[in-house]
Amino acid sequence: MNFIDRAFTLNEKSLSVRAQRMEVLSRNIANADTPQFKAQDIDFKSIMKSASEGSVVTTNAKHLTEAPDDTGDGLKFRVPFNVAFDGNTVELPVEQAKFGQYAAEYQTTLSILENRISGIRKALRGD
16 A cells, blocks of 8 residues: 555645644634734745655755755744734734635645545546
8 A cells, every 4th residue: 555655645744734724824813813922824835845855766965955944843923014012913814815825725735636536546447
């Protein structure tokens, strides 16, 4: 089953990170009126880069000379456009727009995963 594991590992990680990202945005929106609350977001690119580092095969040691990023949880504080008097950095219109964007990205990832599963199913059936 190594073939199937390899086929879905990055998609699984992508869906997991996208779900976490939507939870963080939901938390930001829920705390829009909480004094001193700092808006956060997840750095999707750095998490996916660290997840895919083991799957990249190089033919020369000099091909990937870039230093690895921080492999933490990717949680970063968002820099606000406008600063509130109470110290809250949540900007509701920005958070709502990001939530819509991330929801569309999550749905796209699900569609890609469904297509992969459909392709593997067709190949196994011999269609």
